[in-house]
Amino acid sequence: MGDFLQLVISGTAVGAIYALAALGFTLLWQASGTINFAQGEFVMLPAFITLLGLSFGAPLWLAFAIACIASMLVLGVGFKKAVVDPLIRHGVIPLVIATLGLSIGVKNLVRASYSAEAHPFPNVFPDTLVSVLGVRISFYDIGTLVLAGAIVFGLQAFLNRTITGRAMQAVAQNTESATVLGIDVKRMILYVFLINALLAAVAALLVTPTYLAKFDMGDTIGLKAFYAAIIGGFNQTRGALLGGVLVGILENLTGAYLSPAYKEGVALMLFLVVILFKPEGLLGKAEERKV
Amino acid sequence: MKRSQRIALAVLMVLLAAAPLGLKNYGIYLLTLWCVYVMAGMGLNLTVGYAGQMSIGHAAFLGIGAYTAAILMKLGLSFWLVLPMAAVLCFLVGLVIGFPALRVQHHYLAFATLGFNVLTYLFFRNEEWLTGGTFGISGIQRPAFFGLSLERSAAFFWFAYGSTILLALLLWWVIRSPWGRAFAALRDNPIRAESLGVNITAYTLLAFAIGAAFAGIAGAYFAVLVQFIEPAPFHLTASLMMLLMVIVGGSGKFFGPMLGAAIVILLPEWLRFLKDWYLVIFGLAVVALMIWLPGGLLSIPDRWKKA
Numbered sequence: 001m002g003d004f005l006q007l008v009i010s011g012t013a014v015g016a017i018y019a020l021a022a023l024g025f026t027l028l029w030q031a032s033g034t035i036n037f038a039q040g041e042f043v044m045l046p047a048f049i050t051l052l053g054l055s056f057g058a059p060l061w062l063a064f065a066i067a068c069i070a071s072m073l074v075l076g077v078g079f080k081k082a083v084v085d086p087l088i089r090h091g092v093i094p095l096v097i098a099t100l101g102l103s104i105g106v107k108n109l110v111r112a113s114y115s116a117e118a119h120p121f122p123n124v125f126p127d128t129l130v131s132v133l134g135v136r137i138s139f140y141d142i143g144t145l146v147l148a149g150a151i152v153f154g155l156q157a158f159l160n161r162t163i164t165g166r167a168m169q170a171v172a173q174n175t176e177s178a179t180v181l182g183i184d185v186k187r188m189i190l191y192v193f194l195i196n197a198l199l200a201a202v203a204a205l206l207v208t209p210t211y212l213a214k215f216d217m218g219d220t221i222g223l224k225a226f227y228a229a230i231i232g233g234f235n236q237t238r239g240a241l242l243g244g245v246l247v248g249i250l251e252n253l254t255g256a257y258l259s260p261a262y263k264e265g266v267a268l269m270l271f272l273v274v275i276l277f278k279p280e281g282l283l284g285k286a287e288e289r290k291v
Numbered sequence: 292m293k294r295s296q297r298i299a300l301a302v303l304m305v306l307l308a309a310a311p312l313g314l315k316n317y318g319i320y321l322l323t324l325w326c327v328y329v330m331a332g333m334g335l336n337l338t339v340g341y342a343g344q345m346s347i348g349h350a351a352f353l354g355i356g357a358y359t360a361a362i363l364m365k366l367g368l369s370f371w372l373v374l375p376m377a378a379v380l381c382f383l384v385g386l387v388i389g390f391p392a393l394r395v396q397h398h399y400l401a402f403a404t405l406g407f408n409v410l411t412y413l414f415f416r417n418e419e420w421l422t423g424g425t426f427g428i429s430g431i432q433r434p435a436f437f438g439l440s441l442e443r444s445a446a447f448f449w450f451a452y453g454s455t456i457l458l459a460l461l462l463w464w465v466i467r468s469p470w471g472r473a474f475a476a477l478r479d480n481p482i483r484a485e486s487l488g489v490n491i492t493a494y495t496l497l498a499f500a501i502g503a504a505f506a507g508i509a510g511a512y513f514a515v516l517v518q519f520i521e522p523a524p525f526h527l528t529a530s531l532m533m534l535l536m537v538i539v540g541g542s543g544k545f546f547g548p549m550l551g552a553a554i555v556i557l558l559p560e561w562l563r564f565l566k567d568w569y570l571v572i573f574g575l576a577v578v579a580l581m582i583w584l585p586g587g588l589l590s591i592p593d594r595w596k597k598a
């Protein structure tokens with residue numbers, strides 16, 4: 001029983017990180033119809049920028065702050081202006097292909113210019129274990145859970161309670177009506193890209209100590225983020241959290257009790273079941289088809 | 292097709308057929324590999340380009356075809372018997388994979404097919420009793436063609452080249468048949484197609500199944516070309532590359548996969564001197580191509596006409 005609880009707790013912590021990446025992915029889709037196949041690389045890049053900062057002797061907080069700013073500039077504004085804006089009017093598929101190309105390019109850029117090896121990454125939270133009622137929990141898992149949870153709920157409060165947040169939701173629901181209501185649609189969409197870049201940077205900070213910084217670390221994370229987003233419900237912010245945590249826990253349990261070889265397949269099975277029986281996701285609302 | 296285009300095509304085909312005479316073994320191998328990917332790419336083009344469905348799992352069908360051929364040929368069955376079996380098996384699996392497409396579109400479908408690819412890859416890697424796991428299956432014999440040996444690389448190229456042309460003719464026929472029209476209707480506006488009496492359930496499934504069968508055939512050729520198979524060539528990356536072949540060439544254009552496959556297979560060879568930087572340039576070139584030419588390279592002539 002103790003083992004089981006431990007697996008559930010560490011699974012929840014990992015799942016919360018998936019949820020951060022999934023959340024950015026969902027927001028991008030809602031606000032601008034962008035499916036970002038390079039989402040995993042959006043997590044990988046800030047990790048390497050942080051490492052670069054650390055190698056120049058900067059403390060972790062400073063290196064991370066630089067990574068956040070760089071991420072927002074390059075992966076937020078730059079990505080929107082250079083890739084999404086010119087492509088969005090051609091429909092979904094060219095954008096999918098372009099972000100796939102971007103993913104290949106960015107991954108190999110890091111590999112060719114930095115290193116192909118896996119690099120250790122400092123822990124933000126101490127790795128010590130505490131015993132609660134016979135269950136051993138690491139501070140790291142608790143810290144991850146608290147931080148990721150705070151960000152998800154904070155973001156939700158921002159979207160629901162503030163005027164800017166509500167304007168962003170209006171843009172996501174109906175761009176034309178939002179324009180008529182005097183909302184600066186372009187600015188709201190830009191905010192979404194910035195938030196996505198920031199979420200990815202935080203996910204990088206939390207996930208890299210366990211995944212290690214490697215040029216292809218984004219492959220797994222990106223994939224899990226997509227699945228988490230769809231399992232929870234693509235048009236629901238809370239859905240990403242539910243999906244992420246569900247995937248994290250089930251993966252841990254499968255790895256421990258069934259077969260480590262098929263651990264990677266868990267998110268996928270869950271995803272297939274969800275799209276066959278409830279394609280709008282567990283918390284999502286069904287969308288009408290239009291001619 | 293115009294007369295001048297027909298002549299150009301005929302000249303190109305003759306030149307390709309003569310190419311092995313002036314190439315070393317490795318060059319001939321690359322050309323044969325091109326044939327294999329053209330076969331698979333034509334299938335993917337039918338699914339993606341003509342029927343408008345998203346698929347990022349085509350390498351899985353290539354893999355199923357290749358493993359079917361390898362396993363059964365190791366048991367002593369003839370290539371000629373195994374080839375239709377690989378096609379039929381992929382056709383059936385393609386039908387099943389088409390089912391999610393009935394419920395979901397675009398990005399969902401992208402991930403559903405992508406997921407299918409991840410699962411088959413895990414299966415190839417983990418089920419050692421059947422697939423040999425990471426050690427793969429080696430020593431696959433090349434077939435003979437009416438008593439002619441295909442062991443030599445040039446002979447095998449001509450065999451694969453001829454088969455590719457036959458498949459291309461088959462695809463040409465499918466596209467021009469009422470089925471082909473129905474696929475296009477499905478792509479352009481599924482709801483209108485349905486209201487005009489097109490059975491969109493059947494055609495969506497068929498689009499996947501026929502595309503998969505092409506990949507299955509390509510897989511069988513792949514197995515006898517390389518004579519050794521392991522899970523790596525059927526990884527998700529391969530599916531992405533195949534999708535790139537179709538889109539870079541021009542999806543929904545008959546010759547799109549031919550051009551795309553040539554680029555994706557030959558470009559790495561020419562850009563070898565760039566070493567690690569090759570994929571950086573390749574990836575960013577794809578982004579640039581999509582920005583300037585979202586319809587692929589074969590849309591350049593249309594552009595010219597408009598301008």
